[in-house]
Amino acid sequence: MNALELKQLEKRYDGFTLGPLDLTLPSGAILGLIGENGAGKTTTIKLILDMIRRDGGAVRLFGKDNRESFPLGKEDVGVVLDEVSFSECLTAAEVGKIMRGVFRNWDAAAFEGYLRRFDLPEKKRFKEFSLGMKKKLGIAVALSHRAKLLILDEPTGGLDPVARDEVVGIFSEFTRDASRAVLISSHIVSDLEKLCDYIAFLHKGKLMLCEEKDRLYEEYGVLRCAREDFAAIDPAAVLGKRETPYGVEALLRREDAPRGMDVGRVDIEELFVLMARGGEGK
């Protein structure tokens, strides 16, 4: 079963159009959404959660339309948005008490466990929380109502490397149960690189790419060569490039590379940067 399906999903604003997007996240998998600021990641997530009205297409969560199945469907979705906001005057424990009334499946013991694991203070009020503490509290709430799908918008932003490593571990652990899935957007590509089964690139509202992560390494590579050698390559095959006075780095499909030229491995971050730039030139 697919945890999430987007079909021809569209949202139009003045000066910005998102989509049409087609994206599938199978159960048991983790999909990483990568994109520049303003590429449409948060808009996509808001459309999935029906926080904004879509102008076309469909969103299905576990096979059901997101509008028909809500609010019950919301029980199944754990959400961490870019900005975590709770009432300023509440402590973490009080947030837990309120959530017990919000979610039928609230797991108070799990929540307390996460508060301890994240080292969140008991007495402090939310307004005194640091950015990282706010994020951690949001993550603790999202993980404590027995959700089947986690939707995370920049969940690791503002966290230090140790905390980031810990939450990335928790997200990975979440899909040990094959009926669950995670959609995660982040600028911190290294966090996604190891974790994700699928990677999607969003660029200026369009899906540039959605592929099994491992296949990306196989399909694409970077050719580092002299300018003269670069001139001999069919420009249509070049998906993106970076030039210096001393040579050229070009992103290619491996099959398009000229024989005898060594194509190096490309990491996801480089792939994205080169592709986003290359897309601009065309």
Next chain:
Amino acid sequence: MNLWIDNKSSAPIYEQIATQLKTQIISGALREDELLPSIRSLAKDLRISVITTKRAYDELEREGFLYTVAGKGCFVAAKNVELLREENLKAIEEHLAAAAQLAASCNVSTAELAEMLRLLTEGER
């Protein structure tokens, strides 16, 4: 069972896993018919993608190092170990032949060559 993932390595992660499992199967650290961790739990323990792990197992299965029993999991297969030893022996022979040739080309005697190998392998102990 020991496994390490090197993120800095140029070898793809699935290959790193496959190679390490293969080494352990050949060395006997993993025994015939031993149950291997499930794909999902191995992926989660190593914090890597499920697809990557599946790929490592698929590759090992294709090469005959493990077999799958539906509903039970993946087990270490026996048959290929001999074959692999055979292959390794062949590779060793080739390397030695190349060394002998190189030695002959610069007047290093067979006795000197044997002494070199003895010193090298002793150094590793």
